[in-house]
Amino acid sequence: MISLKDINKVYRTKTVETLALNNISLNVPKGEFLSIMGPSGCGKSTLLNIIGLIDEPSGGQVSIDGQNISNYNSKAIARFRNEKLGFIFQSFHLISDLSVIDNVELPLIYRKVGAKQRREMAEEALTQVGLKNRMRHFPSQLSGGQKQRVAIARAIVGKPSIILADEPTGNLDSVMGNEVMDILLNLNNNSGTTIVMVTHDESMARKTNRLVRLFDGSQVQ
Amino acid sequence: MIKHIIKLIWNKKKSNFLMFLEIFFSFLILFAVFTFVVSNLRMYQSPLGFDTEDMWLAHLSFPSELDSATVADTKLRLVRELNAKPEIISVGFTNSITPFSGSTWVTSNDDNGFDLQTWVVEADEHYGPTAGVNIVEGRWFNEEDALGKYPAVVFNRKLWEEYFDEQPVLDSIYKLNGKENIVVGIVENYKYRSEFEEEYPTTLFHKPVHDAGLASLHIRLQPGTSVQFEEEVNQTIAGITKRSDFIIENLDEKRKDNSRSTWIPMITLLSICLFLILNVALGLFGVLWYNISKRRSEIGLRRALGATADNISFQFISEIMLVTIAGILAGSFFTLQFPLMKLLEVENIDYYYAMGLSALIITVLVLVCAFYPSRQAAGINPAIALHED
Ligand SMILES: Nc1ncnc2c1ncn2[C@@H]1O[C@H](COP(=O)(O)OP(=O)(O)OP(=O)(O)O)[C@@H](O)[C@H]1O
Ligand SMILES: [Mg+2]
Secondary structure (H helix, E strand, C coil): CEEEEEEEEEEECCCCEEEEEEEEEEEECCCCEEEEECCCCCCHHHHHHHHCCCCCCCEEEEEECCEEHHHCCHHHHHHHHHHHEEEECCCCCCCCCCCHHHHHHHHHHCCCCCHHHHHHHHHHHHHHCCCHHHCCCCHHHCCHHHHHHHHHHHHHCCCCCEEEEECCCCCCCHHHHHHHHHHHHHHHHHHCCEEEEECCCHHHHHCCCEEEEEECCEECC | CHHHHHHHHHHCHHHHHHHHHHHHHHHHHHHHHHHHHHHHHHHHHCCCCCCCCCEEEEECCCCCCCCHHHHHHHHHHHHHHHHHCCCEEEEEEECCCCCCCCCCCEEEECCCCCCEEEEEEEECCCHHHHHCCCEEEECCCCHHHHCCCCCEEEEEHHHHHHHHCCCCCCCCEEEECCEEEEEEEEECCCCCCCCCCCCCCEEEEECCCCCCCCCEEEEEECCCCCCCHHHHHHHHHHHHHCCCCCCEEEHHHHHHHHHHHHHHHHHHHHHHHHHHHHHHHHHHHHHHHHHHHHCHHHHHHHHHCCCCHHHHHHHHHHHHHHHHHHHHHHHHHHHCHHHHHCCCCCCHHHHHHHHHHHHHHHHHHHHHHHHHHHHHHHCCCHHHHHHCC
C-alpha cells in the first residue's frame, strides 16, 4: 500500500539544522493497524505527515501501490489525499465557523460530491461515531471526546483506505480515549481500513497489530 | 463549493459585517462623486453652439436720455469703423444676456395652446455669423426681418424637440414674450450659461442692429490677433461712444473662468475619492492578510483533506467577492432610488453610469487587494500550518 524507503527529513532554520528523520524505511500493508511511539520531538508527526503526503521528505522514496509519488503532480497528490487518506489530529482541527455536519462534509466538497449525497454520507459517518444527534451543533458546543469523534467522522466520510491519526487520544481522558480507540479498532476490523496511529500510550499501542518505535529520528524497533 | 463558502460567510456574519459596511459606504460615496462627475462631463460633451476663440466682448451702454436716432447713428458708425479694421472679421450685438455672464431671462406662456417655457436672448442680424452659430434649419436673421409683419425668432434644437417634436415650424407664427413672432431658423445648440450646463429650450429674438436695447458688442477677430490690438479697439469705441465706462473681455478667458468653478470641485472630489479608495484598499489588504494568518490551520486542514492550492485561493477570493457583491447590491438598492424617484435634477443615465463605475472600481480594487493574500494562502505549507497549534 504505502512504502517508505530511506526517508530523511531535515528542517533548516536560520540558525539550526534538525535531522527529524534519519533513514526510515517502512512498509504499511493493506489492512494493518500500525502504531508509532517515541519520545517527544523524535519525529513521529513528521513521519506521519510524509506518509500522508502533506510533507515532502528531504531524501528517499515514497511509493503508493508501487508507484513513486515523485511521478505525481500536486493536483494528483491532493486528489489522492482526498480519496484515499483520512486524517485525525491531536487538536481535532475542526473549523469553528462550520456546524458539525458541515465539518464532516468537507472532504466531499473537494471531491465534488453533490449536496444531497454529501449530506447522506456525512449523516452516516456521524451515526457511526454516535453523534448524529449533534450534527447541527458547532464545535465550541462539544466536549473534547465529541470533537474527536467528529474529526473521525470527517476522516471516514469519504471511505478512505488509510487513516492517519496523530495522537488521536492525546487530548482526551482515558474514558473518552478508549471510546475513540474502539471506533478506530472497529474500523480496522470491520472495514479493513489501514490505520497508522501515533501515540504516547503503551496500552493503546498494545491493541494494534504492530508497533514502530522512533528515537531521535531513527527507527529503533 | 460556492454554497459551502456562502455558509461559511453567513456563519461568520459578525466579522464579515464590517467588511460589508466598508464596501457599502465606499459604494455610496463613490456613487455620489461619480454622479456629480459623470453628469458634469456629459453636459460638458454637448457643444456650446457658438465660438469663443478669437472673440471679444464689450458691454456698452447707451444712456436713456439719448434719442434713438443718436443711438442708431452711433451703433452704425461703430459697426462700420470696426469692420473696416483688417484684424476684425465681423461684429454683432446682443442684449446683456451674453455667454457666461450669469444672467438669464426665462419666459413662459400657454398662448399657443400648450405650455411653453423658453430662455430668451436678443440678437441682431450680424450676431449669428459673428458668433459662428450652427444653423440646422432655415436661416439666421437678416435686415428684411425688421420690415416684416412679425418679429423674427430662431429656436434652438432643444426647444424644437421638446415642444414641436422636430415637426416643421419654419414660417409659423407663435406667441412668445407677449408678441407674435415668426420662426425663421433653428440652431443646433445655444448653451450660453456654462459648458457644465444642460442645454435649455432657448429662443433668440431678432432686433435690428441699431436698436438701443442691444448694447453688448461681440467682435470676431482674425485668428492670432495680438492683445495689443485691444487698445486700438478700446480707443475706437471710446471715440465713437464718447464714453470710457466699458471693458473688453476675451470670451475664451471668460469660458475658462466659468468652467474652472466646476473643474476645481470636480478634481478636488476626485482626489479625495482617490485617497478614500487607497485607504479602503489598504484596509482591505490588512484585513485579508490578518484573516489569512488567523486561518492558517484551517488552510492546512483543507489541504490535508484534499484541497488544491487553487481551491484555497479560489475560496479566499470568493469569500471576499461575495461580501463585496452583497455590499454593492445593498448600496445599489439605495442609489437606485435616485433615478427611480427622480430625487435630483440629474439625468437617469448619469446615475446608472455612476453606479456601474462605482461597482467596477470597487470590484477591481477588491480583486487586486485579495489577489496577493490569497496566493499567499495557497502557498502555505500544510504540514507546517497544521503543526502550529
Ligand atoms: N517546521 C519545522 N521547522 C523546524 N523544525 C521542525 C519543524 N517541525 C518539526 N521540527 C523539528 O523536528 C523534530 C521532530 O518533530 P515532530 O513534530 O515530528 O516530533 P514528534 O515526535 O511529533 O513530537 P511530539 O510527540 O511532541 O508531537 C523536532 O525536533 C522538531 O523541533
Ligand atoms: Mg507530534
